[in-house]
Amino acid sequence: MSASAKTGTVYGVGLGPGDLELLSVKADRLVRGARHVAFFRKAGRTGQSRRIAAPLLAEGAIEFAMEYPVTTEIPLSDPRYNEILSAFYADCAAHLRALAEAGHDVVVLCEGDPFFYGSFMHMYTRLKDVVPVDVVPAITGMSGAWTATGMPITWGDDVLSVLMGTLPKDVLATQMASADAIVVMKIGRNIDKVRAALRTAGKFDAAWLIEYATMPNQTVQKLSDAGDKVTPYFSIIVVHGQGRRP
Amino acid sequence: MSASAKTGTVYGVGLGPGDLELLSVKADRLVRGARHVAFFRKAGRTGQSRRIAAPLLAEGAIEFAMEYPVTTEIPLSDPRYNEILSAFYADCAAHLRALAEAGHDVVVLCEGDPFFYGSFMHMYTRLKDVVPVDVVPAITGMSGAWTATGMPITWGDDVLSVLMGTLPKDVLATQMASADAIVVMKIGRNIDKVRAALRTAGKFDAAWLIEYATMPNQTVQKLSDAGDKVTPYFSIIVVHGQGRRP
Structure with a gap:
């Protein structure tokens, strides 16, 4: 690092669910102005x-x-x-750190909201005590999904539980049974297990499947109408709460 | 309604947690361009x-x-x-409908995300089959709050439960005990009950209190450090998940 260079900032910029109009004003400005961008894939x-x-x-x-x-x-x-992934994250963080220490701002592009099940968290924990890091929250994929259904997700005192399709079936079913409103993410190859858990919890018929929320290829359908086709990893299942509504 | 006037649209525009930079590009444009705005208070x-x-x-x-x-x-x-509130919502919806039928677009200003415990839902259900309604999702208050803590809310397979402080203490405690990450909203005068439920669930010492997230008067502190002062209704309590992290 040269003595004169000011250390740059690593920005973890949430992009939201996909529609560019749903980026925050801050995210829009940072992404358009970025000379260095980074992203996972x-x-x-x-x-x-x-x-x-x-x-x-x-x-x-x-x-x-x-x-x-x-x-x-x-x-x-x-x-x-864990070992392979940990080494990978360390390498990525070292690269971002080197850019910042050379005086460059770097915008890390994050789908959804960075602190909500996001990959950027693995950079954040490795960099936050070393270089300036700024996290820009965003509209979550689940907000995009429930808005796409045209029905509010939660009313009054509804309990909302957010569940990953990667959880064991019995955990999913127990959590689903005790919640009023449900969001399931990380679906993909877990779809059959998620369906079975929803059936066990008595909520299968109330579930909606949203693929590519807010994007041009968005689809919204009852899960029971979705058939057996392969579901993208980024699709989201929601069950709407039915709480108090004057 | 004049025969020539095109029916206007009622926009439910989420403003997010409070920082104007965190409005979406779409919300920013709609609010700046609005000739008619409406809001609850x-x-x-x-x-x-x-x-x-x-x-x-x-x-x-x-x-x-x-x-x-x-x-x-x-x-x-x-x-x-319920009767009084229902009549109030009907009156408000009638006013918004009349504006739209007279050809005016109306922007309803909504804190947070309109379909997530928001007041606009009561207009939406009364208007959606009558005049064009467009709901613009937004960054939730809870995203603003957990970002303010400087710690990710959920990792790996963490279960996130969103709970209202208006729930009975035993329901709160049971839900808190079975979740990995917790968000509590609608706190205000429910703060003592929420504290007690967190203690019962063994999570009091891990809880953070965020007031006025993303706004100039934002405060972030451990709940155990917050003392007994009055807490605003819009404050948020979070307990961070501790899931898988390579």
């Missing part, structure tokens, strides 16, 4: 956050694609999974 | 959504303040509560 893919932000990126913006070394080949329970 | 108050939007309102914008006829004087369990 699966190897060989464009990346969801990169795709959302594409129309806003300045010409000549320098991109740092952080490509996941593992996805589903190694089970979560295998200790190698 | 307690009688005699400015109103939270009106206060947030004030710097953006166009000169000469026509304001419709929808003033709650009851707040806490009548218990929720009293049938008069």
Whole structure:
């Protein structure tokens, strides 16, 4: 780091559910003005956050694609999974840190809200005590999804539970039974388990499936109408609360 | 309605947690361009959504303040509560409908996200089949709050439960005990009950209290440090999840 360079800031910028009009004013300004952008993606893919932000990126913006070394080949329970992922995050954080220490601001593009099940959290914990980090909250994917259904998600005293499709079936069913309103994320290959849990909890018929919320290819349907086709990982299931409403 | 006038649209525009930079690009444009705005407030108050939007309102914008006829004087369990509130909502909806049928677009200013425990839902259900209604999702108050703590709210498979402080203590405690991450809203005079429920669930020491998230007077502190002072209704308590993190 040169003695004269001011340390840059690493911005974790939430992009929201996908519609560019739903970026915050702050996120819109940061993304358009970014000279350095970074984003996570699966190897060989464009990346969801990169795709959302594409129309806003300045010409000549320098991109740092952080490509996941593992996805589903190694089970979560295998200790190698954590080791490989941890080393990957450390490498990415070192690169972002080096950019900031060289005086560059870096905008990390994050789908959804960065502190809500987001990948940026793994950069945040590694960088927050080392370089300036600013987290810009965003509209969550689930807000995009429940708005797309045209029905409010929660009324009065409704209890909302947010559940990951990666949880065991019995945990899902128990949580679903004790909540008024439900959001299920990380669905993808967990769809059959999620369906079974909703049935056990008596809430299958009230569930809606939203794919690509707020995006041009958005679909909204009752889960019971969705058939057996493959569901994208980023799809969301909601069950609306039925609480007090004068 | 004149034969030539095109029916206007009633926009339910989420303003987010309070910082104007966190309005969506769409909300910012709609609020700045609005000739008619409407908002809920307690009688005699400015109103939270009106206060947030004030710097953006166009000169000469026509304001419709929808003033709650009851707040806490009548218990929720009293049938008069529902009757009075229902008549109030019907009056407000009739006014918004008349504006739209006269060809005017109306922007209803909503703090937070309109479909997430929001007052606009009571207009939405009364208007959606009668005039065009467009709901603009927003950053939730809870996203503003957890971002303010500087700690991610959920990791990996964490279960997040969103609870209202108006719930009975035993319901709160049971829900708190079975969740990994917790958000409590509608606190105000329920603060002592919420504290007691957190203690019963063994989560009091992990709880944070956020007042006025994202606003200039924001405060963030451990709940255990907050003492016994009165807490605003719009304050939020969060307990962060501790799930998987490579």
